[in-house]
Structures are given as structure tokens and as C-alpha cells.
Amino acid sequence: MTDKMNSTMKFKIEQEKDEKAREIIIQVYKALEKKGYNPVNQFVGYILSGDPSYITSHEGARSLIRKIERDEMLEELVKDFIKNNR
Template sequence: MGNNDNTMQFDLAKDKKDLTKEILTEVYNSLMKKGYNPVNQLVGYLISGDPTYITNYNGARALVRKLERDEILEEVLKSYLGIK
């Protein structure tokens, strides 16, 4: 075991942003592979809360449900506006 005197820093906001992006990318790719319009399907899910807008392919539906819809919208809006 190595001796590491550096203090690790935990950044919850960055981790949440990275996780949201990773999950949305996976879900987007799964929707594309199944022939759906990913943007339309994700918007339908975000507006209605109905998970059937998201395909089960590659576990996409289970993945997207790991995130709260309001948190997804928050991260998408921040990204769109260029807010960190």
C-alpha cells in the first residue's frame, strides 16, 4: 500500500453531473439503436414521468429511473445555458 499524503476532494455536484450525462448518453444510444427519436422519447418521459417512453433495450429504462426527473432537467438546463 503506497503512502499518499494528498487530500482527496469530493465534489458531489460534479459527480452528479457526470452520472447524469453518462446515463442520458446510454439511454440516448439505446433509443437510437431501437429506431426511436431519442429526444422526443426523453422529452415524453420528462414531461409525463411515464417510463414506457424509454426502451428496455440494454437496461435503458432502469438506468434512466436511477435519476430524478427534476435532476435531469436541472443538469440539461445548466448545460444548455453553460452554467457550471
């Protein structure tokens, strides 16, 4: 028997969730920039209030942002900040 048959597979749903959140944040950021908004200010307004009107509907950004929870978004932003500022 090979080692592969004796080893336990790891299910990586967290990593997939993080990647999905990251992709959505980047797409929404780009849409906000294209429309002339300050993306950081708009994200902060959305995260604090939960009001999706802080996010433009341009390129489906408002619909995209609703696919992830605000706490997931905040977690991803904090993780990325810490990773890049150690």
C-alpha cells in the first residue's frame, strides 16, 4: 500500500472561504475605484453599518459583497494586514 492510501485527507473549507472573500474584496475594491470612490472609506462605512448602499452596484459589486459576511471580510482584512506588516 502506498502512503497516500494510509494518510488522512484534509478538507480545506477555511482556505477556500478565505480565497473567496479575498477575491470578492478585490473585485469590489476595483469597482469602487472605477466609479471614483475612496474604497477604504466605503468599506469602512459598509463594515460598520451593514448598509450595502456604501458599495456601488457597478459591475455587480453590491451583489458580490453580500455573498460574504461582514465579519468574514473584517477577518480577511485583519489577517492580510498582519501578514504584510510583521
